[in-house]
Amino acid sequence: xxxxxxxxxxxxxxxxxxxxxxxxxxxxxxxxxxxxxxxxxxxxxxxxxxxxxxxxxxxxxxxxxxxxxxxxxxxxxxxxxxxxxxxxxxxxxxxxxxxxxxxxxxxxxxxxxxxxxxxxxxxxxxxxxxxxxxxxxxxxxxxxxxxxxxxxxxxxxxxxxxxxxxxxxxxxxxxxxxxxxxxxxxxxxxxxxxxxxxxxxxxxxxxxxxxxxxxxxxxxxxxxxxxxxxxxxxxxxxxxxxxxxxxxxxxxxxxxxxxxxxxxxxxxxxxxxxxxxxxxxxxxxxxxxxxxxxxxxxxxxxxxxxxxxxxxxxxxxxxxxxxxxxxxxxxxxxxxxxxxxxxxxxxxxxxxxxxxxxxxxxxxxxxxxxxxxxxxxxxxxxxxxxxxxxxxxxxxxxxxxxxxxxxxxxxxxxxxxxxxxxxxxxxxxxxxxxxxxxxxxxxxxxxxxxxxxxxxxxxxxxxxxxxxxxxxxxxxxxxxxxx
Amino acid sequence: xxxxxxxxxxxxxxxxxxxxxxxxxxxxxxxxxxxxxxxxxxxxxxxxxxxxxxxxxxxxxxxxxxxxxxxxxxxxxxxxxxxxxxxxxxxxxxxxxxxxxxxxxxxxxxxxxxxxxxxxxxxxxxxxxxxxxxxxxxxxxxxxxxxxxxxxxxxxxxxxxxxxxxxxxxxxxxxxxxxxxxxxxxxxxxxxxxxxxxxxxxxxxxxxxxxxxxxxxxx
Numbered sequence: 001x002x003x004x005x006x007x008x009x010x011x012x013x014x015x016x017x018x019x020x021x022x023x024x025x026x027x028x029x030x031x032x033x034x035x036x037x038x039x040x041x042x043x044x045x046x047x048x049x050x051x052x053x054x055x056x057x058x059x060x061x062x063x064x065x066x067x068x069x070x071x072x073x074x075x076x077x078x079x080x081x082x083x084x085x086x087x088x089x090x091x092x093x094x095x096x097x098x099x100x101x102x103x104x105x106x107x108x109x110x111x112x113x114x115x116x117x118x119x120x121x122x123x124x125x126x127x128x129x130x131x132x133x134x135x136x137x138x139x140x141x142x143x144x145x146x147x148x149x150x151x152x153x154x155x156x157x158x159x160x161x162x163x164x165x166x167x168x169x170x171x172x173x174x175x176x177x178x179x180x181x182x183x184x185x186x187x188x189x190x191x192x193x194x195x196x197x198x199x200x201x202x203x204x205x206x207x208x209x210x211x212x213x214x215x216x217x218x219x220x221x222x223x224x225x226x227x228x229x230x231x232x233x234x235x236x237x238x239x240x241x242x243x244x245x246x247x248x249x250x251x252x253x254x255x256x257x258x259x260x261x262x263x264x265x266x267x268x269x270x271x272x273x274x275x276x277x278x279x280x281x282x283x284x285x286x287x288x289x290x291x292x293x294x295x296x297x298x299x300x301x302x303x304x305x306x307x308x309x310x311x312x313x314x315x316x317x318x319x320x321x322x323x324x325x326x327x328x329x330x331x332x333x334x335x336x337x338x339x340x341x342x343x344x345x346x347x348x349x350x351x352x353x354x355x356x357x358x359x360x361x362x363x364x365x366x367x368x369x370x371x372x373x374x375x376x377x378x379x380x381x382x383x384x385x386x387x388x389x390x391x392x393x394x395x396x397x398x399x400x401x402x403x404x405x406x407x408x409x410x411x412x413x414x415x416x417x418x419x420x421x422x423x424x425x426x427x428x429x430x431x432x433x434x435x436x437x438x439x440x441x442x443x444x445x446x447x448x449x450x451x452x453x454x455x456x457x458x459x460x461x462x463x464x465x466x467x468x469x470x471x472x473x474x475x476x477x478x479x480x481x482x483x
Numbered sequence: 484x485x486x487x488x489x490x491x492x493x494x495x496x497x498x499x500x501x502x503x504x505x506x507x508x509x510x511x512x513x514x515x516x517x518x519x520x521x522x523x524x525x526x527x528x529x530x531x532x533x534x535x536x537x538x539x540x541x542x543x544x545x546x547x548x549x550x551x552x553x554x555x556x557x558x559x560x561x562x563x564x565x566x567x568x569x570x571x572x573x574x575x576x577x578x579x580x581x582x583x584x585x586x587x588x589x590x591x592x593x594x595x596x597x598x599x600x601x602x603x604x605x606x607x608x609x610x611x612x613x614x615x616x617x618x619x620x621x622x623x624x625x626x627x628x629x630x631x632x633x634x635x636x637x638x639x640x641x642x643x644x645x646x647x648x649x650x651x652x653x654x655x656x657x658x659x660x661x662x663x664x665x666x667x668x669x670x671x672x673x674x675x676x677x678x679x680x681x682x683x684x685x686x687x688x689x690x691x692x693x694x695x696x697x698x699x700x701x702x
Contacts, residue, residue, distance in 0.1 A: 059662070124660075124662075124663070126659050126660060126662070126663030126666070126667075127662065127663060127666065129663070129667070130663060130666030130667055130669075130670060133667070133670040133674075134666075134670055134673075136674070137670060137673045137674050137677055140677050140681065141677065141680075144681065144684070147684070148688075149688045149689070149699060150699040150700055152681065152684055152685050152688060153685070153697045153699055153700055154700060155681060156634075156681055156682075156685060156694075156697065157697070157700075159674065159677060159678060159681070160628065160637055160641065160678075163641045163644075163645075163674060164625065164628065164641065164644060167621070167641075167644045167645055167648050170648050170652075170667070171621070171648045171651060173659075174648070174651060174652045174655060174656060174659060175602065175655075177656050177659060178602065178605060178606070178655045178656045179605070181656055182605055188660075189660075190659070190660060190663065203601075203605055205601030205602075205604075205605075206601055206602055206605055208601075209598075209601060209602065232700075232702070233700040236700075237700070292702055295702065296702070301702070
C-alpha cells in the first residue's frame with residue numbers, strides 16, 4: 001500500500017515520458033494524482049485504528065501524519081494536474097510550447113509529486129532530506145518552463161537560495177545523526193522512530209544547534225523569513241498549476257519536516273527552545289508579509305506573500321505545540337492548500353485571458369467574467385479566514401491554543417498582522433473584482449477550468465463545516481507530534 | 484596505517500579543503516576557480532578514504548571513490564564547459580574586493596571554531612578536532628554566494644557550501660549512511676546539471692553571464 005502511493009506518479013511520469021505526447025497524456029497525470037488521493041484515504045482509514053505501516057525494509061513508513069500529508073498532496077495535485085490540461089492547451093495553441101516541452105512538463109510534474117510523497121513517507125531523516133532536495137531540482141525547470149527572462153531569473157534565485165537552505169538542513173541532519181551515534185543506538189541511527197524513543201538521551205547542545213539549522217534550512221523551503229526572498233519570484237513566475245502545487249503543498253511538506261524534527265528537539269531540550277525559535281520565525285514572517293502585501297501591484301505576487309503569512313501562522317501554531325494546536329495546524333495545511341491552490345489556478349486563467357498580472361489592469365472581473373471572478377472572490381474569502389471555510393476554524397483553534405500555553409502576546413501580534421493583511425487584500429481584491437462592466441458582454445469560463453476550482457472551494461467549505469471525515473485522522477496525527 | 488600518519492594525512496587533507504576555499508576567494512579567473520574546486524573535491528575524497536582505511540569501513544572507502552569521481556572530475560568538467568562559453572571569464576568586479584574577502588575568510592574561520600565547540604566536545608577524536616575546518620569552508624561558500632556576481636561563481640559558492648557540509652559529515656560521523664550518501668550525491672549532481680542548463684539559458688537571454696542584470700523581479 002505504501003509503495004503503491006509512490007508507484008502511481010512513477011507510472012504516470014514514465015508513460016508521459018515514453019509515449020509520444022498527445023493531449024490525453026495530460027489526463028493520465030490527473031488520474032495518477034487522484035489515485036494518490038484515494039490511496040491516501042485508504043492508508044488513513046487503515047492506520048487510524050492500527051499501527052504505522054512500513055515498506056521496502058523499513059525505508060518507508062506511514063503513520064497517521066504521513067497519511068494525512070499524502071491526502072493533502074493527492075487533493076492539490078488532482079486540482080493542479082486537471083488545470084495542467086488547460087495550461088498545456090493554451091501554451092500549444094499560442095505556439096510557445098512544443099510537444100517535447102509538453103512531455104517534459106508532464107514528466108516533471110509527476111516527478112515533483114513523487115518526490116513530495118517520498119518526503120512524507122520516508123522513515124529515515126536522511127531519506128527525507130534527499131527527497132526535499134530532489135523537489136528543488138525537479139521544480140526548478142518547472143518554474144522556468146515558460147523560458148522568459150523573468151521566469152529564468154526566478155528559477156535561478158530559487159535554486160541558489162533553496163540549495164543553500166537545504167545544505168543547512170543537511171548539516172542539521174548530520175548533527176542529529178552525531179548525537180544519535182553518541183547515545184549508542186539501534187541498527188538505524190537516523191530512523192525517526194528510534195530517534196524519538198531515545199530523544200531524552202541526546203546531547204542537548206548538539207540538538208540545539210541542529211534544530212536551529214533545521215528551522216533555518218527547511219524554513220527556506222517553507223518560505224519563512226529570513227530565507228523567503230525566492231518565494232514571491234518563483235511563485236509568480238511559475239506556470240499556474242506549478243504555483244498551485246508549490247504554494248499549496250511543497251511549502252507545507254517542508255514544514256512537515258520541521259514538525260518531525262520538533263518532536264525530537266522537544267524530547268531532548270524540552271519545549272522552550274523549539275517554541276522560542278518557531279515564534280521568532282513565525283512573527284517575522286507575519287510582519288514581513290503584512291508590510292509587503294500593502295504595496296503589491298501584481299496579483300500573483302500578492303498570493304505569494306499571502307503564503308508567507310500563512311506559513312508564519314502555521315509556525316506559531318506549531319510553536320504552541322499542544323494537541324489542539326497541532327490538529328489546527330494540520331487542518332490549516334489542508335485548508336490553505338485548497339484555497340491557495342484554487343486561487344493560483346484561477347490567477348493562471350486570469351493571466352491567460354487578460355494577458356497581464358497587474359491588479360491595476362484587470363478591473364471589474366466579477367462583471368466581465370462572472371464565474372472566474374466569483375471563484376477568485378470566494379477563494380480570497382476562504383484565504384482571509386471567513387466562515388464557512390476551514391481556515392476560519394483552524395485559525396481560531398490555533399489562536400485559542402496559543403492563548404492556552406501562554407503565547408497570548410504572540411497571538412495578539414499575529415492578529416494585528418492579520419488585520420493589516422485583511423485590509424490590504426480586501427482593497428486589492430475590490431480593485432480586481434468590482435467596478436462597472438463597460439460595453440462587452442460577460443465572457444464565459446470553460447467548464448474544464450471552473451469545475452475543479454469550484455470543487456476545491458466546496459471541499460474547503462465542507463471540511464470547515466463538518467470535520468467528521470478527518471476528525472479521527474487529525475486526532476491521531478496531532479498526537480504523533482504532541483504526545 | 485599508524486596513528487601518526489593517519490593524524491597527519493587527515494589533517495593535511497582537511498587543511499587542503501580549507502585552503503582551496505580560500506583560493507577560490509582569492510583568484511579572479513573563473514577557469515582557475517573551477518580547477519581549485521576540483522582539487523578541493525579530491526582533498527575531500529582523500530578525507531573520506533583515509534577515515535575509511537583507518538576505521539576499516541569499506542562503505543566509506545567506496546564513498547571516497549564516489550566523491551572523487553563526482554566532485555573532482557564530473558562536476559568541474561560540467562562547470563568548465565560553461566566557463567569556456569563565456570568570453571569574459573573573470574570575476575572582474577566582486578561586491579567585496581579580494582583583500583577584504585581574504586580578511587573576511589580569516590574572520591569566518593574564527594567564527595567556525597567558536598561555533599562548533601559543543602559539537603567538537605562530543606567527538607574527542609583526531610577527526611573531531613578538525614570539524615571547524617568544514618564549517619569554515621562552508622561559511623566561505625556563503626560569502627562567495629553573497630559577494631560574487633558571475634553565474635559560475637555562484638555555482639562554485641553552492642559547491643563550496645556543499646563540500647564544507649560533507650567534510651563536517653565525514654569528520655563528525657564518518658559519513659552518513661550509504662543510502663543517504665548516494666541520494667545526496669545524486670541530488671548534488673542533478674542540481675549542478677540544472678544550474679548549468681539554467682546558466683546557459685540565462686546567458687542566451689541576457690547576452691552575458693553577469694547576474695547583475697537579474698533585476699526584472701522586485702517589489
